[in-house]
Amino acid sequence: MTTDLAALADQILSAAKSAGADAADAVAVDGTHVSIDTRGGSLEEAQRSEGVEIGLRVLIGQKQASVSASDTSADVIAEMAARAVAMAREAPDDPWIGLASPDQLATDTDTTKLDLFDPSDEPDPAALEEDARRAEAAALSVEGVTRTIGGSAGYGRRRIHLAATNGFTAGYNRSSRSLSCVAISGEGTKMERDYEWDNRIYQSDLRDAEEIGRIAGERAVARSGARRPKTGAYPVIYDERVASSLVGHLVGAINGAAIARGASFLRNALGQTILPEGLSIIENPHRVRTGSSRLFDAEGLPTAKRALIDKGVLTGWVLDLATARKLGLESTANAGRSPGAPPSPGTSNLALTQGDKSREELMKDMGTGLLVTSMIGSTINPNTGDYSRGASGFWVENGELAYPVNEITIAGNLLEMFRNMTPANDAREHLSTVVPSLLVEGLTLAGD
Template sequence: MPKPDMTAQLAPLTQSLLSAAKKAGADTADAIAVDGRSVSIDVRKGGLEQAERSEGLEIGLRVFVGQRQACISASDTRPETLAAMAARAVAMAREAPEDAYAGLAESHQLAMLRSADGLEMLDPAPEPDPATLQEDARRAEAAALAVGGVTQVQSASAAYGQQAIWLAATNGFSGGYARSSRHISCVAISGEGSGMERDWCGEGRVFQTDLPAPEDVGHLAAERAVARHGARRPKTGAYPVLYDERIASGLIGHLVAAINGASVVRGSSWLRDAMGEQVLPKGLSLHEDPHRPRASASRPFDAEGLQTRMRDLVADGILQGWVLDLSSARKLGLESTASAMRGTSAPPSPGTTNWALTQGDASREDLIAQMGTGLLVTSLIGSTINPNTGDYSRGASGFWVENGEIAYPVNECTIAGNLRDMLGRIIPANDARAHVSHVVPSLLVEGMTLAGD
């Protein structure tokens, strides 16, 4: 059962860390406490294969001595440990190189909203017991095995997780929130020996009541595995490639990575000089919304206590701004976009939350028909991407399309191109799932290089 005061219990702990830091000689400091627990059940052949449960409380302290900083973490919350942590962190900071861009936020920059009220990030329902999770996994496995052509189920799993976070700093910020998650997944196999093909389905939600039935997950995993039976290598040449919705967000993710302030500061981004330029086709926007209710990446404030907000990363195809924390913003002479993320053992770095790409008018089937001859990609493996040039090459599998219809499954092929060119000519479908953090439909990219036979 979720504890009503789960986050509140962490607040005094972070204040104790800050007090210890000041006593040890820190000029300023911030502290984070993370309390989490999770349980995962795997089923095989109808019986329990593996059960894991973890619970833990971790604390992190970042101290500043002038323009020098150091981070330290621990899982022991005894007062003597907090004092030892603070003393060690201050000693480390005094030996660290100066960083002119390090430092906490100014008080006027801090978020007014310091809880997750209204975001529905924590399911109030009781934590499911292991027997319930095992039954979900068993039902998913049984549904997969009932599909003709499935020779075995590699795994069927159900899991639950809950986490509380509290952040406090000597600049006056103190706030926290809790989140929960519920998952079901299944991996099915068709064929035997060297002819085996596998595929999967996984579903995750913040609220248990939003989760699909286990049978739906298992059945879809099985259908996908059976459809891949008899896969062979496709033709080599220049062809259109359609990224299926379940992997299309990865393509847009390369754009998001390229506008990350840390990469831009290093000069290791193929979009480092593209501010204000066309990076997506006209009419397409990429919108970030950290406040979407019941979305797994939502958060009311960032890891430096700044107010998160909705914004367009790309508007009408034009790049609008970088993804910045305080340090990267200062290095670029800009303002933070409240995009700081961090764990307990390292300083913040920029990152994104929920984002969505403008959807098109056509269905995935319409785009398959429009392709004529080409490749529908449903799975990607490996990655060779030059962060400076955007040159892109990935192993792929999926289905060959002939005359606008799926002809046969394919595997062991490579697709290649340049991300700036690829993203500049994407055609979106209208099939994005609204509940995921990264809402991206199937994407058609013309004229990619395909290496098969």
């Protein structure tokens, strides 16, 4: 029996008012997730989870508290509301919290136009297992692959409904289908690993299992014989698979929560040029068939396309209602939330301006340097932008791949890195974060 999430959210709000809340908002989530993992052609693990989770935030004056539960019985909802109110009464005052006013709320809530849900039947577990097996087999068929860590296939669907005592009530459905494979080349201390994956809203858009496995195997073999390059200052190309991490660092630095705390190396950069003049970062929450798309945020405000960076210039912060009020600004409709926490600012779909050259053409422009295909760890100073990360990939000489490298550290300063970025033209358009390979000048590599 399908749970009526709108009625459930309304029931939660009624319980909160009866318990003494001045205002409240609620979220109800009904989800199913299936994952199948294989190793060596045999089933290793099969998991399925499903159920309803509910969350409640209550406000009493300028105090708030959030609670969540996975039991939707009337008694539990009443007890949850009573506990939330009791917690709020003991909470410290926060002058910036509060629901949106009714005139701020989204009026267009028909999320079907975003095409976020595949109406086809849930795939049979046997079909998921077969996909994982086929990906593994394709990886093992690549000469030089010695084993696989495994293949993995998954399916998920979620229904989400938001409601608040200011009159907002709306929801949406999402689905996902995923497939991945991890392959290994070599033996003992000479082992190297790499992977390939795909994740789509629609089953019909998912790439073939043989392609996923083959690419994982070829990448693992290409890493055979990795060594460390000489320490020095070199240009670095971030492969498309990892380039989005740089945009992630930038977006984290303009998040309203960091700005309000004064803990960001971009806190004084509003209106300044921080990227090369031809580059923009566009947030577009309304992209069709894209996993992070949404017509309204977690506080019920209408979302809109906007430029976070416009031709190199930082135009604004990423704000929810509370951080906007603290900064004396208007919300940018970037609130997100989980059932057990209050709203906080975050982005949806992002795209960095693409260039007119391929990754290979950027390598020729670079001449000698590093192509990074994998990263581990992260040391970022949020106040200065000083940057250090472990990396592996390929050494480039005379514009061509020379040999694989690993166990190196890349260091620099994000402010300088942002100003010296050159994008390629290879970004995958279906991803939520669309970022091409990036050439960054003047980084320090710690190797031999």
